[in-house]
Amino acid sequence: MKAVPSFPSYCLVTGTGGGIGKALVKALEEFSFPVAAFSRGGDSSGDLSPLPHPADSAWHFTGDLSDFDRMDMLLSTLIAAWGPPFLVVHNASVLFPRIPLWEEDGEHVRQTLRINLEVPMFWVSRLVPGMIRAKRGGHVFVSSTVGRVARPNWGTYAVSKAGIEALSANLALELPSPLFSFSLNPGAVMTRMRQKAYPDKDPADRKSPEEAARILARFLARLREPDAGRAYNGRRMDLDRLEDRDA
Numbered sequence: 001m002k003a004v005p006s007f008p009s010y011c012l013v014t015g016t017g018g019g020i021g022k023a024l025v026k027a028l029e030e031f032s033f034p035v036a037a038f039s040r041g042g043d044s045s046g047d048l049s050p051l052p053h054p055a056d057s058a059w060h061f062t063g064d065l066s067d068f069d070r071m072d073m074l075l076s077t078l079i080a081a082w083g084p085p086f087l088v089v090h091n092a093s094v095l096f097p098r099i100p101l102w103e104e105d106g107e108h109v110r111q112t113l114r115i116n117l118e119v120p121m122f123w124v125s126r127l128v129p130g131m132i133r134a135k136r137g138g139h140v141f142v143s144s145t146v147g148r149v150a151r152p153n154w155g156t157y158a159v160s161k162a163g164i165e166a167l168s169a170n171l172a173l174e175l176p177s178p179l180f181s182f183s184l185n186p187g188a189v190m191t192r193m194r195q196k197a198y199p200d201k202d203p204a205d206r207k208s209p210e211e212a213a214r215i216l217a218r219f220l221a222r223l224r225e226p227d228a229g230r231a232y233n234g235r236r237m238d239l240d241r242l243e244d245r246d247a
């Protein structure tokens with residue numbers, strides 16, 4: 001097995017205020033993978049104090065992801081201290097009530113496209129040039145079954161996730177090796193979003209966020225081995241299949 005590179009590498013995760021994102025920060029820490037965690041509220045240790053050098057453990061930044069001026073400011077602080085991330089996990093998303101497309105509230109449509117699609121495009125535009133210069137790293141786009149297969153009443157959320165799939169696939173064609181991009185469908189996970197999607201009875205067997213995060217973190221930690229991520233470039237991954245790899 002090739003050795004893990006000696007340069008500092010960390011993972012940037014969006015949407016770490018709850019659900020899969022919050023659990024992922026903890027799980028990555030357990031794999032000694034430092035994290036720059038972006039959430040709307042909670043721990044704001046990263047906003048004002050200087051970051052530890054080199055990167056260790058998790059560092060928390062707060063702000064609404066749709067506020068690109070604030071994100072640019074936080075990103076400058078982060079990059080100055082830790083350099084470009086090795087991995088970017090585009091996890092944050094919103095889901096509004098599931099109704100037919102033509103009944104959706106205009107503001108809900110706007111917010112869904114902004115958070116689920118424009119925000120990942122923002123991070124790609126800001127982070128990829130530095131990652132290319134560093135000659136390493138990759139993007140993981142958290143997707144959904146409904147971004148891959150049409151199902152009724154998933155509305156703009158499904159459209160945004162289909163967009164994420166297109167973003168990941170196009171980026172994969174453009175990134176120079178060994179950089180990489182892939183999408184990841186977490187499957188059914190017991191979070192606030194899942195509760196919103198199925199307020200009455202959930203038809204699926206759901207994982208806890210901690211279980212899903214542990215499987216994902218183990219896989220992501222392995223991508224630190226030289227060129228390991230490129231093998232997944234352009235792929236549509238499923239968390240359930242990652243589980244099989246661990247068996």
Ligand SMILES: NC(=O)c1ccc[n+]([C@@H]2O[C@H](COP(=O)([O-])OP(=O)(O)OC[C@H]3O[C@@H](n4cnc5c(N)ncnc54)[C@H](OP(=O)(O)O)[C@@H]3O)[C@@H](O)[C@H]2O)c1
Nearest residue numbers: 015017018019020040064065091092093144188189191193
């Ligand atoms: N759970 C499932 O069964 C399932 C299935 C398929 C795909 N997914 C995908 O998995 C990912 C994680 O979802 P989840 O189930 O963990 O949902 P969740 O519990 O609702 O978590 C989503 C996170 O995104 C954050 N977020 C949303 N808008 C934000 C904004 N403007 N600024 C900053 N943070 C923002 C939320 O912050 P707040 O805590 O501040 O609201 C929350 O922490 C999403 O991409 C989702 O589409 C989930």
